[in-house]
Amino acid sequence: MRMSKMLMPTLKEVPADAEITSHQLMLRAGMIKKMSSGVYNQLPxxxxxxxxxxxxxxEELEKKGCQEILCSGLIPAELWxxxxxxxxxxxxxxxxxDRNERDYCLGPTHEEVFTDIIRQEITSYKQLPLNLYQIxxxxxxxxxxxxxVMRTKTFTMKDAYSFDVxxxxxxxxxxxxxxxxxxxFARCKxxxxxxxxxxxxIGGSTSAEFMVKSEVGEDEVVFCSGCDYAANIEKAQSVNHEIVKEEMKELKEVHTPGVxxxxxxxxxxxxxxxxxxKTLIYEADGKTVxxxxxxxxxxxxxxxxxAIGEVIEFELAREEVxxxxxGAEVGFAGPIGIKADYLFIDQEIAEKNNLVVGANKTEYHIENANYGRDFEGVVGDFRNVAQGDKCTKCGSSLxxxxxxxxxxxxxxxxxxSETMNANYIDKDGKSKPIVMGCYGIGVERTAAAVIEQHYDENGIMWPLxxxxxxxxxxxxxxxxxxxKEAAEKIYAQLQEMGVEVLLDDRDERAGVKFKDSDLIGIPMRITVGxxxxxxNVEFKLRDxxxxxxxxxxxxxxxxxxxFVKNEVKLG
Amino acid sequence: MRMSKMLMPTLKEVPADAEITSHQLMLRAGMIKKMSSGVYNQLPxxxxxxxxxxxxxxEELEKKGCQEILCSGLIPAELWxxxxxxxxxxxxxxxxxDRNERDYCLGPTHEEVFTDIIRQEITSYKQLPLNLYQIxxxxxxxxxxxxxVMRTKTFTMKDAYSFDVxxxxxxxxxxxxxxxxxxxFARCKxxxxxxxxxxxxIGGSTSAEFMVKSEVGEDEVVFCSGCDYAANIEKAQSVNHEIVKEEMKELKEVHTPGVxxxxxxxxxxxxxxxxxxKTLIYEADGKTVxxxxxxxxxxxxxxxxxAIGEVIEFELAREEVxxxxxGAEVGFAGPIGIKADYLFIDQEIAEKNNLVVGANKTEYHIENANYGRDFEGVVGDFRNVAQGDKCTKCGSSLxxxxxxxxxxxxxxxxxxSETMNANYIDKDGKSKPIVMGCYGIGVERTAAAVIEQHYDENGIMWPLxxxxxxxxxxxxxxxxxxxKEAAEKIYAQLQEMGVEVLLDDRDERAGVKFKDSDLIGIPMRITVGxxxxxxNVEFKLRDxxxxxxxxxxxxxxxxxxxFVKNEVKLG
Structure with a gap:
């Protein structure tokens, strides 16, 4: 491609509203163009x-036998x-x-659609396993x-669904x-x-996220310093703090004005x-927690x-709730005598004696509260892991x-498969629900993550x-x-080889051209001077x-x- | 690909609700799957x-220097x-x-979005011409x-937009x-x-449709039997019928009860x-025509x-209108004294004498009505071409x-560019509107049209x-x-060559396998028997x-x- 003919609006300045590096560089390199909040167009x-x-x-999915299909983004409400x-x-x-007042959604994910296809086509164990994907x-x-492109209203996703007996x-x-x-992700470096x-x-039992460590990441991830344990903050668990069991003391109400x-x-x-x-009150689909x-x-x-089960709306309770x-002003909630529909007790609380708790009475607290003696509830892990907590697998710091x-x-x-009746007839002649998995990759977000890991002060450094x-x-x-003549010859020669090559045939100073090629991150530069x-010519790698x-x-x-060094195929 | 592992739900029976061949064969070959009215999923x-x-x-667009981009399908209303x-x-x-009550549409076409991109990026004549497309x-x-897939609620389109000085x-x-x-289209045969x-x-001056002749086509196209004139029915013109000018006779009102x-x-x-x-009455955005x-x-x-100009709603008038x-019951409309906002007279009417017209009076007609003497209006071509009309270019039959x-x-x-202020500065230093073209191809519809032209009683006959x-x-x-062994060897050999090859490793009778490969339309079949x-093996072409x-x-x-014969590249 001749750069003189290309739509490649590079920017010298960092756009004011771009907070993170990948966003800035994608805009500066002319990769994307914002149309409205969370909506981008993709430039060449x-x-x-x-x-x-x-x-x-x-390529990697097809090596595993996955087959590509393409579902409609417009989905009739019935399936959902x-x-x-x-x-x-x-x-x-x-x-x-639609014009006939039928309800649709724009697919945020496609479990229902794939299940619907499969239940119509799969009847026998002989047709399984199957793994279908779409981009x-x-x-x-x-x-x-x-x-x-990290968090947008519309984006490209590869979603795959597996179907097993x-x-x-x-x-x-x-x-x-x-x-x-x-x-x-290895091929994307x-x-x-x-x-x-x-x-x-989405539901289901086991799940794993592929996380790229990045200061700008929106997710908190817990890693063990001693073993391979890693989990996102929603899922991560830690050992309960060492329990020092004290003698239970007598309950004591204390006047705590303004505290x-x-x-x-x-x-x-x-x-x-x-x-x-501390006792926090939530509302979950109209119930108090x-x-x-x-x-x-x-x-x-x-x-x-x-722990509650299927919950749609879950948020901190309003003041009146x-x-x-x-039965008190906000700030004095406690587990003793509270009138909530659910009472969940974190394990650390259940295993500690003589705690100070709110008295459910304005301006009063209670000393020496003990689980089992003074209050009961559903005990479990209801806390976030904190930096320095101990790993449940190896005891090292998290x-x-x-x-x-x-x-x-x-x-x-x-x-x-159970809610939507996606069954197959097994070898034994019995009808059984198909066992499913689902698998997603965000395409633009992956590109942004690559930039977050591959850039310098001059711009992007794309892997080949x-x-x-x-x-x-x-x-x-x-x-x-x-x-000009030598550059044209090299350009033609590289095209002939199947290399994807840019010819910077613009009438600009060399410095401008170098700046642009560094900014857009082309891995190899051949300069004819x-x-x-x-x-002779000059050969330079971007990195x-x-x-x-x-x-x-x-x-x-x-x-x-x-190409050989980077294990990238030519042409 | 091994057919035993493939999602390829072929059907023996013709699906009841599929009226045309391409629709039947796409369903029978397991290419598509209906999700709801006008919404299809694409199978492997x-x-x-x-x-x-x-x-x-x-490939063909890039040969012409077009550059691919991808715009959001979700478009903020402001642009429209x-x-x-x-x-x-x-x-x-x-x-x-959206959740903030902002209006969007799902793009039915993308003139606005491309114009919006261009007006932000193009400032000078030096950056033009440019041709951008998306699929x-x-x-x-x-x-x-x-x-x-001929007429659906959601489909794949290549749309391109050109920008010139x-x-x-x-x-x-x-x-x-x-x-x-x-x-x-030639490469698609x-x-x-x-x-x-x-x-x-869409607007604009000149336009051409690429039409595939087909009995099932939804459009009527007028072709000249004598020259290369071709136009769709909306656009097509024909010579006025030979005019036999008679002496104008006197107007005469005739009682025509029930006629x-x-x-x-x-x-x-x-x-x-x-x-x-005959006089037809329409309503156009609240005006009568x-x-x-x-x-x-x-x-x-x-x-x-x-002829009216920009019209949004245009339909036959309701009875009361x-x-x-x-001023009469329906069935007696005529041009003399009619109280419509617009009166359009087809040229053939203006050039013919002594016509019978409705009297605008219930159960009455008028004989010997003459344009110019008895009524006037905007004269032009307001009729459809009919079979056998004469070509305006060469006089042959249409x-x-x-x-x-x-x-x-x-x-x-x-x-x-004028309504959206997409301007560039020309050589002379003056700001001028960018001159645009737009160009579309329906992808799935093209495939359906290929089937309509390439099938036999056994199924599809895909071009290579x-x-x-x-x-x-x-x-x-x-x-x-x-x-099995020889088939596996050939399968491996062809894959090695870069051929896209199916191995029918299903435990089925040869007849079943032949029927399926004919139905799905694979151009070459190699049978190991x-x-x-x-x-030796048997080699057979589908066609x-x-x-x-x-x-x-x-x-x-x-x-x-x-591959050589069909000019298709291997691998």
Whole structure:
């Protein structure tokens, strides 16, 4: 491609509204263009990268026997009503009506559609296993679109669904996808870690997220410093703090005027926050939920919601609800005598004696509260892991890092096949539900994560595998016939070899051209300058400061060597 | 691909609700699966064909210097309001709101979005010309989805937009696309004709449709039997019938009780329908429109709407409106004294004397009405061409055929750049509107049109260029080791060559396998049967009855020869 003919609107300045590096560089390199909040158009330099990622995904999935299909993004509501998710999905799902007032959604995910296809086509165990995937535009009405293509209303997703006769089959399908994902992200040169994850609204048992560590990541990930344990914050668990069992003391009501925060309590009682039990009140689909954790802990809302079961709306209770449940002003909730529909007690609370708790009475607290003696409830793990907590696997310290989720794999089991009657006849002649898995990769987000790991002060440093173009040929001065002619020859030669090559035939200074090729991140640059009189050109890798002077005859082999080194196929 | 592992739900029976051949065969070959009215999912055998068509489109467009981008299908309403089309587009456009009640549409076409991108990036004549395209899912809420993928609510479209400095530039861009389209459809082996077309809601001056003649086509196309004139029925013109000028006679009101149809009038007046002028009443955005054509003619509503200008709603008037305009019961409308906002007179009426017209009085007609003397109005071409009419170019007879529109190219001019302020600074330092063209191809519809032209009683006969797989290897009996082993070897050899090959390793009778490969339309079949003891296999082309016996050594060259013959690249 001749750069003089290309739509490649590079920017010198950092766009004001782009907070993170990948967003800034995608805009500056002319890869994407914002149309409205969370809605982007892909320009030539962008779509080429995204399509390369898509093709890597295709190749790795097809090695595992996956077959590509393409489902409609417009989905009739009936399917979602059948699975029970029409109501479960909140404002994130775009809903619309056709001219006959029939309800549709724009697919935020496609479990229902794939299950519907399969239940119509699969009758026998002989047709299984099967793994189908699509690369398709998804629509999600994000509350807060941000960080460029990291969180948008519409994006490209590869979603795959596996169909097996039993759990053992699912285990193999899941492992195949785990391996495929590992290969895909390795080919994109993404340093990533698969972490245990909560399955969320999709449902199912086991799930793993492929997380790229990044300061700009929206997710918190817990990593063990001593073993391979890794989980996202919703899912992560830690050992309970060492329990020092004291003699139970007598309950004592204390007047605590104006003391309603943990800090104020610490000061008032002169004890540390871990000796307090704080009680938070939530509303879950109209029910009231009280959760008791240590004063220095955070409630893990996902764990609480999972303990209740299927929950659609889950949020901190409104003031009037808190008052109704506790019979007191806000700030004095406690587990003793509270009138909530659910009472969940974090294990650390159940195993600690003589805690300070709210008295459910305005301006009063209670000392020496003890689980079992003074209050009871559902005991479990309802807290977030904190930095320095101990690993449940090996006891080492847990670290918390931020990460970008680029892929997610789930064992769904029979959740969808049972509600939607996707059955097969087994060898024994019996009808059984198909055992499913589902597997997603965000395409544009993967590209953004690659940038977050591959850039310098001059711009993007694309790995050869997903670079929009692989080589740029820069004649230093397009007006000099000998520069132009040699550059054209190299350009033609590289095209002939099957290299994706840019010719910077613009009438610009060499410095401008170098800046642009560095910004857009082309892995190899061949500069045709004054050395051409000796038949030499300059060869430079984007991710390396050194410049090599090579002869025209060496161009082919030098470029080829990079393809071999990077294990990228030519042409 | 091993057919035993493939999702390929072929059907023996013709599905009851599939009216046309391509729809039946796409369903029977397991290419597509209906999800709801006008909404289809693409199965493996389908998506492979559609993607091949997409790639042919990409190759031919990139030869012309077009650059691929990808716009969001979700489009904020603001852009459509700016162009004035938010209201113009009727129920066909899907509209929806996000969680903040902001309006969006699902793009039925993308003029606004491309214009918006360009006006932000293009400032100078130096950046032009530019031709951008995308291959993307479009959404149109069709009133009557039908004929499988021919008319659906969601489909894949290649849409391209050209941007030039002037009309001469546009002429070149238009011609480039005309040539590219010709090549694309030729590579798909579609016998098609570009025909003149009306520009419709998209606007602009010149436009051409690429029409595939087909009995099942939804469009009527007029072809000249004597020259290359071709136009769709909305646009087509014909010579006025020979005019026999008679002496004007005196007006005469005739009582015609119960005579309100052309047939009844023919009988009553004992003259042929061409001597009557029929007057039809329409409503156009609240205005009343009367159109007068010969009794044996049809009104061309597109021509009438174009004569009015921009019209959103255009339909036959309701009974009460007819009564108000004519002052009579329905059936007695005529041009004399009619109270319509617009009165359009077809040229044939203006050039004919002594016509019978309605009297605008219940149960009365008028004889000897003459244009100019008795009534006046806007004279023009407001009729449909009829079979046997004479060509305006050469005078030969015009034929009417049915066709499927697979592509459409438009000269838009400055319609969008003017309303949306997409300007550039010209050499002379002046700001001028960018001159645009737009160009579409329906991907799935193109595949359907290919089937309509390439099938027999056994199924589809794909051209090699877009076949889902190019060769099928059929071991007659998979349980015979020698059949299986030789088939596996050929399968591996062909894969090695870069051929897209199916191995029918199912434990089925040879007849079943042949039926399936004929149905799905694989161009070459290699059968491994009893001749394998002599090192021979059977080679058969899908579109040819002959079977050739060739040796194992000849397989490679025989297959290669077909690629050469069909000008399809291997691998």
């Amino acid at each position: 330099m962008g779509i080429r990268v995204f399509k390369k990622i898509e093709n890597i995904i295709r 009503k059948e699975s029970g998710r029409w109501e479960v999905m909140g404002a994130e799902m775009f809903r619309l009506k 398709q535009i998804k629509y999600r009405d994000e509350r807060r679109p941000r960080f460029g 039993d759990e053992a089959g699912l285990d193999k399908s899941y492992q195949d996808m785990y391996d495929a994902y590992t290969n895909i 993404l340093d990533n870690s698969p972490v245990q994850a909560d399955s969320g609204a 309603s925060t943990i800090n104020a309590l610490e000061e008032f009682f002169k004890i540390e926050s871990g000796k307090f039990a 009280a959760v008791v954790v240590r004063g220095d802990r955070e409630v893990n809302e996902t764990k609480v919601a999972n 808190v008052k109704a449940v506790t 670290e918390i890092a931020r990460g970008v989720e680029v892929g997610h794999i789930f064992k769904l089991g029979t959740k969808y 595998s997903i670079a929009p173009y692989q080589v740029v040929v820069v004649p230093v001065n397009i007006k000099k016939e000998e520069h 004054k050395d051409i009189v000796d038949g 390396c400061q050194d410049k090599e002077v090579i002869s025209l005859e060496e161009v082919k082999s030098r470029v080829e060597a990079e | 055998m389908g998506i492979r064909v559609f993607k091949k068509i997409e790639n042919i489109i990409r 309001k700016e162009s004035g089309r938010w209201e113009v587009m009727g129920a066909e456009m899907f509209r929806l709101k 993307q899912i479009k959404y149109r809420d069709e009133r009557r989805p039908r004929f499988g 002037d009309e001469a530039g546009l002429d070149k861009s238009y011609q480039d696309m005309y040539d590219a389209y010709t090549n694309i 579609l016998d098609n004709s570009p025909v003149q077309a009306d520009s419709g809601a 309100s149809t052309i047939n009844a009038l023919e009988e009553f007046f004992k003259i042929e329908s061409g001597k009557f002028a 009367a159109v007068v054509v010969r009794g044996d003619r049809e009104v061309n509503e597109t021509k009438v709407a174009n 007819v009564k108000a305009v004519t 034929e009417i055929a049915r066709g499927v529109e697979v592509g459409h190219i438009f000269k838009l001019g400055t319609k969008y 260029s877009i076949a889902p797989y190019q060769v099928v290897v059929v071991p007659v009996n998979i349980k015979k080791e020698e059949h 009893k001749d394998i003891v002599d090192g 040819c009855q002959d079977k050739e016996v060739i040796s194992l050594e000849e397989v490679k060259s025989r297959v290669e020869a077909e």
